[in-house]
Amino acid sequence: MKSFFYVLFLSLICDFACGQAIIKGINYDESKVPDFVLPDPLICNDGRQITTAGEWESIRRPEILEIFMSKVYGRTPTDKIDVSYTLLACDPKAMDGEATCKQVLFSFTNGEKTIEAILLLYIPNHVQGKVPVFVGYNFMGNQTTTLEPSIYYSPGLRFVHGKDSPVWKRGAQKNRWCYDKILKRGYAVATMCYHDIYPDRAELRDYSIASLFPDYISGSKNHDEWEAIGVWAWGSSRIVDYLEREERIDMSKIAIMGHSRQGKAALWSGAQDSRFKVVISNDSGCGGAALSKRVYGENIARITTVLSHWFCPAFSQYAGNEENLPFDQHEMLALIAPRHLYVASAEGDLWADPKGEYLSAYYTNKVYELYKMKGLDSPVPPAIHQPIMNDVGYHIRAGKHDVTDYDWERFMDFCDLHFNP
Template sequence: MLISMLTCATLQAQQDQINYDESKVPDYVLPELLVTSAGKTITTARQWEQLRRPELLELFASQMYGRTPDDSGVGVSYELLTENTAALGGKATSKQVKLIFSNGQKKLETLLLLVIPNNATAKVPVFVGYNFKGNHSTMLDTTILYSDNFALVKEPGHPDWERGCQASRWPYEDIIDRGYAVATMCYHDIFPDKPGLKDHSVVSLFKGYGAAPEAPDEWQAIGAWAWGSSRIVDYLAAEPRVDTGKIAIMGHSRQGKAALWAGVQDTRFKVVISNDSGEGGAALSRREYGESIARVSSIQPAWFCPAFNQYRGKEQERPFDQHQLIALVAPRAVYVASAVEDRWADPKGEYLAAYHASPVYHLYGLKGLESSEMPGLHAPIMKDIGYHIRAGKHDVTLYDWLRFLDFADKHFGK
């Protein structure tokens, strides 16, 4: 009992010691990006793919995000619930599709909202991304359905039930006008982000669920959210108006973490966008600025696998860091976005992780970030690795979306 109390006290102290002072960032040495565990220097893209990339992917799966299990025992079926060809004042067609996941004994239902421009003369590229407060929160349209899982996480009368309560994060008309479709789903549908609801998540459909103790590399919420993003892509393959060769994933905050992990594992995401993802996402842990490993790994329900807990307060001992995660997206395009007031997410650490991922892009003859100095506010960098920092707080704004569209235009040849 005393040991347990001391452990909790130590963890709480680590969580309370959040650094916002740049002068207190420790000197650090990043783990090697282009040197294998056996000491071999990587000099070609082929060596990266055959030798170093598998090593790093294994580290992130076994010690951070958890290992994505074999899903051959989990089937999915689709049910078109509504189709509105006059959405957004006639600019778009909206479809609401129920995705039904089942292991033969138990099923889970999720709701996908797909919005497709009407004036396109060819197949259109698409942004895939989770919303936080339900599909109903992304627009004022009264025909948008509420998902069953949302009732588990928000009590009746809560402001999050209001239609359009996060519409500012989803500028559909701007996206549609640029010729892109949007596929969004409430992240609670895949894994409810509230303690005690794991039985209502997709992980409960997988073989071995509920075994105790959990394996060190047992996947948790971020792994499940990443898996769910790929299942959205599976559905899009059957949409004749969507160009499945031009799929971008965009995630904000905790979903920025999940978007990076999804993009690393699923090469169908040709553009991977992390917005304000911070610790456990795009930011370098070794800077020990803003949110810490101790803080982010203590969130319940767990986002990371149990093995990640060993690095609480030991950022400098961790044998991998987030520049390596960003590099795992190569040669596909990756974009990192920050906000100047979002010190919790460590904007400088996000930029430096993207900068230090650049050598892998160079192996492919691609362009990364060429300077260790951050760009100024509203001065986006649009290369194969992109970055911007904007004024304001932790959020997704129209400015962010316009830059994401610019980046996607560049890489989708629009």
């Protein structure tokens, strides 16, 4: 009986995540989307109009970055945290000989406290020389991304999951990581469980990387204090730091892919770290790719109430107050220019507002045009399974809130286009 209720609970959580639940205050009716005006990303705080890429980089881009640091994700600390790397295992014939698999223990410390994370890295064997790489977090531990018995359990899981949790089952989320297809296309994959960096519960902040920084005070937050999304974004950059040590990795061809809450973090990481040459958001929704002013699907009031530990406290001032937002997510996406941006949606994922995700990517056009790059052509979203592959790309597929082989194939098509011109 206990297992039955546990399965029922997981089912309800799944329905919630897929946007299928009927929740008070959530709009799924396009006719009820309010009239709104988006801020022009090229108009400065003092009213000046940006007309060149140089002006964007020196004047307007820092202004927008400051907006999102102070009002949405919090300020990323500039202090350095010591990290050491230990090679736990190396299998040169992993995945039936297709790949070299490395498992690397990251030990983050401030001298008094240490937090550990494990990176799982697959490098294709059939490619000579350096290879491009996808960086991305997994949700249930490295051991759930594959059936290979040698993969270590991610250390952060113990804070979040009990002994009966499906996370302890190998391959439980193998469907989201088509390693065989990725490797055959010549890409490496570097993944880590996001719980290793910030265990995804509000009460577990003391066990996150944030707790290692000098100004950290348990139970106390400033209005612009960084929270989970900011910490996860920081952690993605630390993965890139390690990859610089790997001679097989082409550091000029790094893509970051994030799904759902990790799509939000991937966008924020890409906005801050120019080493990510392709930034991919999959079903990232509110606080990610979707426009907040549409108030469609998950909204600011819902996300800052139920998942307050994802954003800095200042973001909650716009709960139910989206019309007064002086910014929107298209401006955050524009921070990725002139690097390449890809946004992916799912037809059945109304919770994440597919149309709002598309429009957000579309309204980056003015910034990409400064670099003579091509964004999305029309404010009308494409049909299902009709991907757009410009400097800014987009697709919407059939199905629900998930990462599928179809998504990965399009991500690789987009990277092929820009990594191998």
